[in-house]
Amino acid sequence: MLMHQHGIGAWVARRRLRSPDKVALVHGADATVTYAQFADAVDRVSAVLRGRGVGVGDAVAYLGENSPEFLQVMFGVAQVGAVFVPVNTRLAPPEVGHLLTDSAARVLIHDPEFAAPVAAALPAARPPQTVVTGEGTPQRPGLTRLTRAADAGHPGPAPTGPDDPAAIVYTSGTTGRAKGAVLTHGNLTWVALNCVVDYDVVSTDVALMISPLFHVASLGMGALPVILKGATMVVERGFEPGRALAQIARHRVTMLSGVPTTYQLLADHPDWATTDLSTLAKLTCGGSAVPTRILDAYEARGLSFSQGYGMTEASPGVTALPPAMTRAKQGSVGLPHFFTDVRITDPGGAVLPAGEVGQIEVAGPNVFPGYHGLPAATAEAFTADGWFRSGDLGRLDDDGCLHVSGRLKDMIISGGENIYPAEIELLLGEIDGVVSAAVIGVPDDRWGEVPWAVVTVREGARVDTAVVRAHLDGRIARYKLPRNVVIVDELPRTASGKVRKTQLRARFAG
Template identity: 50%
Template structure:
């Protein structure tokens, strides 16, 4: 075996799981051997089109079997896969395509307008282009395109199934690929400037998958509901890849709908599901919650923030407990995990380091913090990236001299080593010289039964420099006043941490993974 990376996974799994269902989606089912055959076909077609080792192939679309076929076919050639966030605008898509130097874009036909407009913008930006230009556009027929003004100079678009069948030879290619070679470029959403392309190697995803297999007891008999988009590292790294590595079955859903999700859990006897607190809240508040049989579920993983106690109560009433965790794109993405048995005992904690990963907490001078002392979380392990794409400056700034990755997150560890996240370093509020970590205040407000979601941001103040402000979305049919919020917090957090003002809003701006975009909230509400 010369190929030691992701591109060989399904080929090797074909022999061990022949006839076993790999993927279930609204577009049909694929067994492991059928999936392997399609991957080989696509790899042959991409190779015939000139794609070779080190080239970049981009994908723009929601969850679909073609996403995984493109990932594995691309990496089987030693090329690099670039998944794109479908919530971006054409200019942002164009930036990622240009920055990565992608020569192929495979996209959802529903998003044809976004792809074409991004390509058009890319073609007008000719200055300082040293990477290969985007020359091949391929549409996956997954629905009708959203209406858009098609430019007169629109590029030629090939159809995915036609392209797949265009190659005469579809034998599996054992191209030399080392674990250290780049596999995927994932663009991280920055708070300022353009996003950075995190280069995730075959090693990063492999060891992250090992961490998941060890710490979450993944089995080949698992049926995993994947309702979060695979272009987000949590869905791909913590869900899909470990499941396929183990030979389990993955149920792909293009969009999250709580009613349909409950229906599919019952229909397919799903054993595993992952999401953010909002996902789980929407499921347990849906009218079908008590009418659907979800007894097959055994693994519930949640990231992004702490699960409110009332949501935990709803699941525990049905015999279900949560596994938590902490991570980021740069850690592929897992850094810590929380076992279900400890979710109540260590409520609010992100758990212990993953089996093959280390974390530490350091002060501003880089010295280890004592138990309970807040400092920056730093991470080390074979699942941590080595670089950002064409950004040596960002790479150098992200590691200390000992090779520890500087997360930019603040937290502390208790006597048993459990990690508690205080906040992002950039989100910390300094009020009258006191540090306020919004996550603490948010976790307290989230316990109010009237609160659907909450975010706390810093706003300018003449006297204190900065004070916290709470942004709250109420649950349907509930009411809450500013006075009630402040009264509730009075004996739960220090007085200087209580937000003087509260803004009640209809909805929150969110990332594709469901996390609240505080940058957008600051722009709108921090005046």
């Protein structure tokens, strides 16, 4: 009955056959869920969804923090052949409403604490059925109560092929409304396989999940490879540095994923120096390049990173830098994943040789087929020969490693010279006291535009234009040196953490 199901909906049932007594999830105060228990819970979620009329191709949205329920719902949705729509918990009600309307979600499952924003977000026309996680009430039973009463039998997953949609993940975007990237069962399978190959995920691994599962990086490159290999995931509802360090030691964690800020907060915590980190073997970092000060702190503890680059449309992994190359290729985001290809093209679409900066284009079985309900945007996103146009600038070096220069629209042209903000931002991250940085172009009568640095700094730190220029002078061309340094309380960011440079330009460039 299973073999006609070639999607992720069959994974947990297959895990139940292979490793029923293996711990799949650890959560809360050390509660454990075996793969057999996990698969049984997914069966019950599937029964609940079927009972609410959810079938093949229907969308089911989930708004909640990391929890076993998040994963049970995701696989339950896949098992009935429906489409999973993870919703960022930080979105405002109008943004949530857009996702629900655009995806035509039939059911919305959400944590109880989001009841008020959900009520404000529900579209007036064809609102989805809503179910809260937890017990709920006898009058309005929650997911826990519903699944307890549901049929525990395994009905067999709906027939699903690699090209069928598994999820719609909405891009945060820096302008305009979020677009729904349709990720197929094949996309999610191949991104998990890329991680298994390039990060050497094994069944004995213990992964600490501190990043939100509603982000495609945590989902596609965190949860899915772990479950595919039958490893163990420690599911944390949120990220608190002290608790994360305690969990690493308590559960002998081997795998950890995050962004540079995550790793900086861990290293800055008072318990950092005394926590047993001896089992940590696989640290992955995305979002931006890891600053030298963070590399130093981790290398002092015998740890190194695999840095990477990706995007929602690639499920999301595109490249990974092996830990052995971290220093030699510092500033690079690594080699294309095993089953993924990268090329660099000029504005006319011609492929550029190594060393030349152009648009990064991606191809591979992990690359999505298109945006939900947006055929024109989909057509514009792909080249005639099927490569996805990332909108990012970069170059490949002689060893095939990718160096990201920034967003195509963020490139600064000063006196006819191209300036790529990512290059400067990486160096700004080395300055003591700088927490985060963004470089933008500001109009200039003489040069057309000149770079400015907008930074957040640690309390008590002295960072000004003179300090920044002194640090950068001699390391980059003088026309790239920021003409001004502005200190702000925080940088405006999208829901996925990307800096909204359009807002910074509007504020400082007039």
